Amino acid sequence: MDPVSAKYIGAGLATMGMIGAGAGLGILFGGYLQGAIRNPSAAGPERIWLFLGMALTESMGIFALVVALLLRYT
Amino acid sequence: MPAIDPMSQFLIHKVVGLPPVNLPGIGLIDLSITNSVVAMMIAGLTVCGFFALSARRQVVPGRLQAAGENIYDLIDGILVTPVIGSKGRPYIPFIMTIFTLVLVMNLMGVVLGIGHVAGQDWTFTATAQLAVTATLAIITFVSVLVIGFVKNGLGFFKLFVPSGMPLAMVFIMVPIELLSFMIRPLTLAMRLFGNMLGGHVVMNIFASFVVSLGLLGLTGGIASLGFVGSALSLGMVVALTVLELVVAALQAFVFAALATVYLNEVVNLGHGH
Numbered sequence: 233m234d235p236v237s238a239k240y241i242g243a244g245l246a247t248m249g250m251i252g253a254g255a256g257l258g259i260l261f262g263g264y265l266q267g268a269i270r271n272p273s274a275a276g277p278e279r280i281w282l283f284l285g286m287a288l289t290e291s292m293g294i295f296a297l298v299v300a301l302l303l304r305y306t
Numbered sequence: 307m308p309a310i311d312p313m314s315q316f317l318i319h320k321v322v323g324l325p326p327v328n329l330p331g332i333g334l335i336d337l338s339i340t341n342s343v344v345a346m347m348i349a350g351l352t353v354c355g356f357f358a359l360s361a362r363r364q365v366v367p368g369r370l371q372a373a374g375e376n377i378y379d380l381i382d383g384i385l386v387t388p389v390i391g392s393k394g395r396p397y398i399p400f401i402m403t404i405f406t407l408v409l410v411m412n413l414m415g416v417v418l419g420i421g422h423v424a425g426q427d428w429t430f431t432a433t434a435q436l437a438v439t440a441t442l443a444i445i446t447f448v449s450v451l452v453i454g455f456v457k458n459g460l461g462f463f464k465l466f467v468p469s470g471m472p473l474a475m476v477f478i479m480v481p482i483e484l485l486s487f488m489i490r491p492l493t494l495a496m497r498l499f500g501n502m503l504g505g506h507v508v509m510n511i512f513a514s515f516v517v518s519l520g521l522l523g524l525t526g527g528i529a530s531l532g533f534v535g536s537a538l539s540l541g542m543v544v545a546l547t548v549l550e551l552v553v554a555a556l557q558a559f560v561f562a563a564l565a566t567v568y569l570n571e572v573v574n575l576g577h578g579h
Binding site for chain 1: 313384385388496497499501503504556559560567
């Protein structure tokens with residue numbers, strides 16, 4: 233297999249890293265929504281931690297995307 | 307059909323070529339003004355100009371002053387004071403600088419979409435360059451280190467030993483804590499870079515679908531379905547632009563929030579606020 237095709241296949245495989253990011257984001261937002269429905273007055277101050285957790289989790293998926301882009305375009 | 311090339315929008319072109327400067331020990335440094343430098347200059351001038359114009363002293367603020375005060379309240383009331391406490395007031399200018407600069411640089415890539423005019427690309431996202439985000443991340447990391455050592459002296463290293471840990475676990479946990487501390491500038495830089503790069507690459511690809519499917523539809527016959535695909539791709543580009551606006555603001559907020567959290571760890575070392 234020549235290196236260019238291997239790189240293309242690797243780029244496609246690398247995007248599977250976003251599975252974990254998607255699952256993690258669903259868990260995060262689900263937990264926040266459950267807590268917000270049980271205790272609506274406490275949901276406001278927790279919003280900053282929700283966005284922080286969302287960005288940290290999403291960044292894992294973005295790292296996988298960057299690896300895929302690196303393999304595809306360099 | 308033209309080839310799909312989403313990466314050429316990130317190329318750096320010189321706008322004003324200046325002669326290279328010879329720094330002793332580092333060598334020749336090319337200081338010419340590139341499109342990245344122009345984008346960062348526009349962002350810096352916008353931020354300074356906005357705050358110069360909105361920093362009035364009317365007790366009942368006008369609209370511009372209210373907007374400036376809103377941004378200050380976002381940094382002070384939502385980010386710094388709840389996380390660091392009253393000891394965090396000296397760091398508000400630093401966090402506000404980072405937040406507003408990253409916000410304006412991110413938004414310029416989405417909003418200022420003039421595109422390709424007179425042989426030059428006038429749409430440039432400065433934060434889609436790893437050099438720019440790595441610089442911001444290194445500035446944040448070095449600031450955290452300096453503030454940590456100034457405030458705590460050698461007690462700074464208590465950061466890596468969480469309180470109440472048995473001695474046997476210390477040998478396992480300290481390398482792990484050290485590693486996760488040292489990787490922070492890398493993740494800060496990569497998070498912002500990856501978000502901006504990914505968003506623009508996807509928008510470029512869908513926009514190229516609009517053109518290529520439209521050209522396919524022009525050949526007539528059954529290929530006229532290409533026009534449907536072209537319209538769908540255009541709708542997707544609109545939706546992606548909305549998403550990019552949200553991501554631009556959110557990533558600026560997250561960069562500032564993470565800088566605040568890292569500062570809180572060294573400012574309130576060991577004890578809560």
